[in-house]
Amino acid sequence: MTGTPFSVTTRTTGAGSVVTVAGELDVATAPRLRAGVEGLTLGAGQVLVLDLGGVTFCDSSGISALIAAHNVAEAAGAGVALxxxxxxxxxxxxxxxLGDFFPTYPNAEDALRD
Incomplete structure (x- = not known):
């Protein structure tokens, strides 16, 4: 299957971190998302924003990685938003x-402002 190459990019703002995910988030790529999130430094009161606009497919491994990201943020006292x-x-x-598990926003900037 061909499509968008998988990528995870991170940018840090004063309000927290934005992790942008693109491509297929599945059993083969979910560990890359987990590793990227686990390497972040999040502070209490900040927010971890997972920008999923470029995700073309997500299986149960991908959903598990998103839940793991939520847990990393929570352990740091930070919020999480999609x-x-x-x-x-x-x-x-x-x-x-999981419809109410993650706060969701139309874009990363709105999530950071809230």
């Missing part, structure tokens, strides 16, 4: 009971 969640992934969250 930005630009693709419709298909948003529906999946609703179906598996």
């Amino acid at each position: 930005a630009a969640v693709p419709d298909r992934l948003g529906r999946t969250f609703g179906l598996i009971g």
Whole structure:
């Protein structure tokens, strides 16, 4: 299967970190997301924003990596938010009971402002 190459990029702001994920988030790539998030320095009161606008596919391993990111942020006393969640992934969250687990925003800037 060909498509968008998987990537995880991070930028740090005064409000926290934005992790932008692109491509297929699956069993082969989820460990890269986990490693990227675990390497972040988050402070109490900051927010970890996971920008998913470029995600073309997400399996259960990817969802597990997102939950792990939530746990990393929570352990640091930081919040977590999802930005630009693709419709298909948003529906999946609703179906598996995670619809209200992550605050979601149309883009990373809105998530950082809130």
